[in-house]
Amino acid sequence: MLRTWVTDRFGLELPVVGAPMAGVSDGRLAAAVSAAGGLGMFGVPATAAPSWVAQQAAVAAGGGRPYGIGLMAWALGEGAGLLDAVLDARPSLVSVSYGPFGRYVEPLRQAGIVVAVQAGTTDEARAAEQAGADVVVARGGEGGGHGRAEVATLPLLQSVLDAVSVPVLAAGGIAGARGLAAVLAAGADGAWVGTAFLGCAETTLSDPARERVIGTSETGTAYGRVFDVAQRLDWPPEFGGRALRNAFFDRWDGREEELAADEGAPAELAAARRADDFDTAYVYAGQAVGMVRELRTAAEVVGEFAGAEKLLSRFKS
Ligand SMILES: Cc1cc2nc3c(=O)[nH]c(=O)nc-3n(C[C@H](O)[C@H](O)[C@H](O)COP(=O)(O)O)c2cc1C
Known part of the structure; x- marks a missing residue:
């Protein structure tokens, strides 16, 4: 079994986090990823209402497994509505990224929630650690959705692993066992995976959008x-x-x-x-969209990552 900080901390079977994807991953995908042995997350859109967060949290928690919620710092605004809804839901993990995230870290940690920040540069990773984040996500520019595109996953991951002492997850371009094996071998505690799930029926993508992804x-x-x-x-x-x-x-x-x-x-x-x-x-x-080749369930996508163990065992003498 592949055991790392993230599997131990959340009781997972695989060191795979289903990345928050606003407008694409809601509570259903999060629950499916968690049920399959990863840690599923849902992404909160900029325009979401606190009541939507509560609804999706109930769906994500439905299977009784840990799950996470992804927030965009720039969209939280002055009101505490979304943050309060997240605090009330008590997910196991919250990521708060993209913008001034610092002030959200302590309230979340005080509620017993593990806090992740996605970083696109080594300086951003250091800033996340200094702000008290429990885990840093080194997110390379090949990743889907928003983020920086200044550095690709592999050079960023190597640099961030050297720069911070909190656990590091790798994001951007990781779509299966080979990618997971690569980042674990480098020293990451797991993979933070978005695009690989875009071929799944449990997303909110329409059929034509999914077909476009697959093609x-x-x-x-x-x-x-x-x-x-x-x-x-x-x-x-x-x-x-x-x-x-x-x-x-x-x-x-x-x-x-x-x-x-x-x-x-x-x-x-x-x-x-x-x-x-x-x-x-x-x-x-x-x-990683090039590796999304067919309609699959989230469980199939998560299960495919298990092959990382065999790939890594090649090097045991
Ligand atoms: C459709 C889509 C929507 C996303 N929305 C969010 C979001 O709401 N919040 C967030 O923190 N990251 C978001 N991301 C970024 C992911 O969390 C993650 O960094 C990225 O998917 C990792 O790279 P990959 O797509 O190559 O796996 C999104 C990514 C995608 C593909």
Whole structure:
């Protein structure tokens, strides 16, 4: 059995955390990942209401297994509503990333919740440790969804492992046993996995979105701020997003200022989302999308990671 800090701390069968994915992972996916022996998380969208957090937490906790919740620091605002809903739900793990996360760490820890912060640079990892985070996620730029794209997972992971003394999980581009074996061998305590679950029925993706994911190879993603600017979202500019490359992205990439002033773009994007038109609408995904080749259950995806043990045993004399 692969035993690390994360398996021991949460009673997991595998050192795999199902990454929070706002708009894609709700309580159902979190519960399915946890039931399969990983630690499932749901992602809280910027526009979520506290009551939504409570509902999804009840679903995630339904199987009686530990689960986590992912928050975006920039979207928590001045009101304590979302944070209070998370504190009331008492998940085992909360990640708070992307923006000024520092002030949320202590209240969460005082509630007995393990706190993770996703870091895209070594300095950000050090800052997370100094703010009291229990675990740092070294998240490379090949990962899906939002984050920095300055450093890829492997150089970031090596540097972060040298820089901090709290446990480190690796994120960005890890889609199965080989990726898990690689990061465990490097010294990580586990993998934080998002894109690999995008082929699962337990996500909230529509069938056409999932088909698009399954049909895309590892070269089919693009990183930037186009979709955030088009939606007028207040993402801090250093956190762009990696999504499936499409015609809308190509049309506006490099012209974000013009896009910010374009009156028709928000409605065009919203209409495309309603119509499942993914030449315009976004599907956030990382480079590991090339390894999502068929519709699978979350249990199948989690189970595939178990092969890391055999890969690592090759080196035992
Ligand atoms: C569709 C999607 C949505 C995401 N939403 C969030 C989020 O709400 N909060 C968060 O902390 N990270 C979010 N992420 C980033 C993941 O937590 C994680 O860093 C990333 O998926 C890891 O890389 P991978 O996709 O290559 O596995 C999202 C990722 C994806 C693919």
